[in-house]
Amino acid sequence: MSDVQECYRELLAIAKRLSVIRSAGGILQWDLETKMPPRGIRQRAEELALLDVLAHQTIADSKVGKLLDRLTGERAQASMDEVQKRNVHLMKKAYDEEAALPEELVEAISKQSAITVDQWKKAKAARDFGPYRQELDRMFQLRKESAAILRDAKGAGSDYDALLDIFEPGMPADRISAVFSEMRDGLRAIIDRAASSGTRPDLSIMSRRVPVEMQREISRAAMSFIGYQTEGEDAGGRLDETEHPFSLGYYDDVRITTHYYEDRFMSSLFSVLHEGGHALYEQALPREWIYQPVGSSCSYGIHESQSRFVENMVGRSPEFLSHMLPRLRTLSGNALDGVSERDFVLAVNAVVPSKIRIEADEVTYGLHIIIRFELERDIMAGRLSVDELPQAWNDKYREYLGVEIEHDSEGVMQDTHWAGGSLGYFPSYALGNLYGGMFLRKMERDVPEWRDAVSRGEYAPVRTWLAENVHSKGNMYDPADLVKVVTGRSLEVEPFISYLDAKIGAIYGY
């Protein structure tokens, strides 16, 4: 028995090393995006690649295989509690995935990722897909190579399924496809009802000019509202500015970024709420599980459920907007002069098909994701080449959203994900919406007064509910199981669509 406990302790020490290597890599990645002198990119690629190799060597070590053999045996399992069993299970999944990949491939992917992201930035700024094309193609080839290996190792149904399983365990393409199909019909119905309601939001409100310095104040107000602390000796976060907002970190050091546009002042507010939602999740993981596999977030989809919950379900609620409007009037100079609360809430929740995912409204957003899901499934299946990709992108935007893409920077180059080698990640965003819909329905029952609290400027009831019901679970369950544990029900599309239909219906008056 003590032998099992010793193996388990050894396994946890390896898990800790892995977690610390990844945290260190996270800081280097953050630095690359926010502070690094431009010439440093090649050296940074070497550093990130080495940390990836070290992480790979740590988890793919044959010693880990032996420890896992010992710890997954029947007698060993019988002697462990649920947390221990989950830690062993998660280490085994990581080992199976990593041990299959040759070290050279891991290193090549890491280096290519840093180079392709760098090239993406330049190409996006220059609105020229040309010089980016080749690096993206290299990235895709390497990712395909790794996906084929993972498919065999996991017995996944397809290369793409093998990648999806990294981000959303137990959610293959066929299941996502079915769920997305139901979601698409639901979203289209809402878009149609809004369009035929006769109500026309005054979108010009959203493009009134607010100087960046004022927007920085608005960001501070938003962070203060949700309790994400970036100042003082007790701060565990910080806000920086990048082309593409992101959040990164773990427990006591979780950082977010935003982007300020003078003519889209609400964009930074919502990105701060979104990234803040991610950050609060990481910061509220159970402290006693730090550096253990269970002491991490559940899945990318669950992570997105948290960011989108804060951004949309709270941030775009009439109650939050009503609370913030007086502050915003003060903090935005005269940008909101003469704007009624009703017009403001309507403009924020306007349903308008558009070109840029991260600027999309809550209803049409899902359609952006479905486009990416379909494209990357085709890429992975070899049905779509990098050369054909920009046109395929533009065609789908015309078909699904009725918009014309004019150049690739507002088209296929708008996102960093593929440049970074993240294929299979996008579906998580829309799954996050669906999980969030289910969590919201449950929270409405548990804390019916939450909307009143938010309208008074109190976020604590929501924060507490999310921390107790979602964050405190760490990575104890796969996403589908977590949803079941929290809500008592299996994954459903209906709660999200109902929530959205009710909100948009009330605002548009249909």
Place this chain on the structure above:
Amino acid sequence: MSDVQECYRELLAIAKRLSVIRSAGGILQWDLETKMPPRGIRQRAEELALLDVLAHQTIADSKVGKLLDRLTGERAQASMDEVQKRNVHLMKKAYDEEAALPEELVEAISKQSAITVDQWKKAKAARDFGPYRQELDRMFQLRKESAAILRDAKGAGSDYDALLDIFEPGMPADRISAVFSEMRDGLRAIIDRAASSGTRPDLSIMSRRVPVEMQREISRAAMSFIGYQTEGEDAGGRLDETEHPFSLGYYDDVRITTHYYEDRFMSSLFSVLHEGGHALYEQALPREWIYQPVGSSCSYGIHESQSRFVENMVGRSPEFLSHMLPRLRTLSGNALDGVSERDFVLAVNAVVPSKIRIEADEVTYGLHIIIRFELERDIMAGRLSVDELPQAWNDKYREYLGVEIEHDSEGVMQDTHWAGGSLGYFPSYALGNLYGGMFLRKMERDVPEWRDAVSRGEYAPVRTWLAENVHSKGNMYDPADLVKVVTGRSLEVEPFISYLDAKIGAIYGY
């Protein structure tokens, strides 16, 4: 033969891994000092400790021992060129040092270093040695433990010699003591001559208030003068603000920091020149040697010779000050109204014993170093405890500099070095002055027009001379040998003292 080349390639691959791990650690250290949310300190300590352990494991690996055995053999050596031999020599030195240290001790030192530096910051801000005392003691104990091991491994004359050899190979305490004794006499003579010259600098010029925003502009002017680039797509550096200025990095990503005091506006200018001098060295290392042992700087003392060259020999020269004064008049608001060039040059070069090392003038500076050298020699020999340290510090300041220390933040807590575990580092600063004196004498002969160039705002002749004569040599020689290669002479105190005496004599008119 090909076998030797294969072993050599393997050794270089290990050297590269080591270099990349250290670069990654450098960025994490930089982040800790500049950007990290305060709560992140414990996690950061774990990350830094792990990188130290990984570096240790990389170099102390028995495989490295075997490769070195093969490559240091007579026939192997005969087949190698000078660069290859030097790479093997430097790897052997690193291996001998690291293989002797147990991994647990390396990890403990790294963790303790992060914690002690953090505690030092707080204690210094609070002017209270008390809460810092215990962590400093722990740091010293760990350092003594490692020094004793290194002494045995290297056959060094004492524990302290074993540490000195890390920073300044081939420079034991007895030799330093002799050199410092000659330097002390020389410096004291200059101090006496300046004091009895009857010339009295108007020190109030240096404490005129200049708002921080204006000082930031002055920093930009200083960086532009020396050609240290922090802006644009071609930037390989950046400037940030920390309590204690430092520089950190390698080749294409070398960063510096400064500290702004409203009432000491020249302090930031000189710290930017100082750290910029370090940075230009790292950036000008031979590109073909990147990630090789020879592709690193020579020693800490040589590094200091470069920073102090730019700060003092250039930055405090009448020629540079004459060039900068019109810019400074514009950039400092009205702080320099009514100040003549003569008074300005005199105030900048005023010889005044003071309490704070990094604010010390060029003449008295060496005495600050001698104090630290004597104290840490006593600490390492067990003749001085942490409890006795603040008083011993204050006594020496009274004896050597004639100043009364009023609280420990301007006394023993002014420097971060001991908190970080760097014992044996301080002598490098004064050795850097001596090396710099020798380099200057040689440069005066090679480029007699350098002062005219600087007075016209041209730094290129100096920059080029340093790059070609010092930076381009990387780590091909131990410091004493490098000095010989560059100047044709062995280490001497006289050139530095003569340079200083001539400058101060001219300015004070003695």
